Amino acid sequence: MDNKYVIEVKGLTKEYNNLRAVDNLSFEVKKGEILGLLGPNGSGKSTTINCILSLLKFSSGSIKIFGEEMSPDAYDIKRNIGVIFQEVAVFEELTVYENIDYFCGLYIKDKATRKKCIDDAIKLAGLGEFKKFYPKQLSGGLLRRLNIACGIAHKPSLIFLDEPTVAVDPQSRNNILDGIKKLRDEGATICYTTHYMEEAELLCDRIIILDKGKIIAQGSADELKELASIEEKVTVEINNLKPEIIEAVKSAENVDTADYIGNTLVITYKKGQNNFGALIDFMSREGVVYNKIFSERPTLNDVFLELTGKELRD
């Protein structure tokens, strides 16, 4: 595969009656990268994935995978794709091993090769002790891991993960994210949809932020944070702060906002460096005693808030 891009989406539009679920979307996914599609529920992430996989008809646009036009009977393309959908898609009537074997067997004929693949998938998903369990005997987190194992056992070079960690406990979530990184390290290209900004930030090389079916921003996590007008947010826990001190803080260099609510002072800074140090010096000079002080960089949620006026999880 010489093509630089594993996925090429151009002008993709999908309409349901009068609703435009995906609006003229264009993007590419490079070989070996993890692309995150980040957006709130209903932003068009899953619809985009379903269109790319040729499960959904779309109104206009073109989709190429591995440089070839994608279609329902593009079996050569499908052979190299793995998909993990949002809902757990396994058979209640089959054991853990049989479920993985069933889906893997739809890609790989040779039994010996398949057995090796299944064993690898079980190891990656940490399901070794549960091979003979039926899905109803597994916890929610283990079910999610089985769901992933079924999607990746045939060692695809392109993997779609559609919100695989929804309603998963932290331990299983970490396990799943580690597994995804491992798959990328083994050479897979990954397209990952989520509405958890922390996951996107932790996992993705590049992130596309979607809202109402449109791309509102894209780039690496750091590049996206550059889009935020604030550079830094400092939170100070402090009792009985005098109004003149608050006014002094507001008028300090680079300060965008300073709000004192309850016993918490939140200061946001526009651009500039060493704002945190300057604030501590100012507090010492004025003899202000504080309980706790910490500084944060803007999050993807702040970026989303600035661009759309709403929270990512709205």
Place this chain on the structure above:
Amino acid sequence: MFLHNFKYTFKIIFRNKMLVFWTFAFPIVLGTLFKMAFSNIESSEKLNLIDIAVVDNQSFKDNEILKEAFDTLGDEKDSERIFDIVYVSEDKAEELLESEDISGYLLMDGDEPKIVVKQNGINETIFQYVTEEIIQTGNTVNTLAEEEIAAEVAAGNFSPDYKNIYLSALERVQDNEVSLKDVSNKNLSYTMIEFYTLIAMTCLYGGIIGMCAVNNNLPNMGDKGKRTAVTPVSKGKVLISSLLAGYIIQLIGLSILFVYTIFVLKVDYGDNLALIIVLALAGSLAGLSLGIAVAALIKSNENTKTGVLIGITMFCCFLSGMMGITMKYIVDKNMPFLGKINPAAMITDGFYSLYYYDTYDRYFVNVAALLVFSLVMLLLSVRGLRRQKYDSI
């Protein structure tokens, strides 16, 4: 890929408790209940001679074919006769019917035959069927004779031998037509009819298996279907291997039912067991194909599809006389095309024809019709599934 999908579809269906119940347990439970409910009345309801009356008016006397046929069917010298016939006036016939001395009577009103019965039962239905058969045969003889006479006239013979032409036409029809069997000595009773119904219902239950097997592979039915749809396996392969797995499970269910009814319930299927099994095989295929077609062609959720399939199956069973044999007669007489496209009617008609007729022509027509029905359903399903993308999933 084919064997792989076959193996796992087989496991999935076999381990599905709901499907196992409907395929294996329900027919056995129902069969046991039938046996318990009908065994006491079986002996009294066994078919013997059917008492009927014929209104001996001028119209009947003028209808040579009908007259000849009823004379033969009621001939006291014939040990295999079906009817015990009395020839009476219309008033007397009505009186006999009221007092339930006869099952019904035939009244010729001009050229129009009327069959008058008081209730719906097996005797009444046989009377109606036999009369219909005679009338149809008479019509065929008339048509053939008229064609022959026209041919004679066209050849220049303006005084053809009408009597010989009619006799020759009658012989030709008799040579080709099926003849009605005597059923009085057979074990055809309400119990047997109910067991035929049970076999036919079991065949059609295969539809649920077919539907589940296809639904598991459809992206609009859930993420399992989406996962299968993105695999590099053609829909045709998936469909046929799923069909085969479902069919074999269906056959296992039928085998268990036959073994149970023969050895435990002591049901006597007579000399035609092999033919009954062949018909059941064709019926199962038709039921399975119907379920696959409903799953493939109706774009809706699983509950709607199940409702549609059960609705179609029940309606087909109703029209085929499974819930009252008179309905079969009404449909055959007034809307015969419905019987030709109704798999339940094909199955029941096949079973009844084994008992009513000496020849197997009608039986094999029904078997062939079931196979054609299955083929049409499968072709429609493959066409519906091929290259399918959805507006919404």
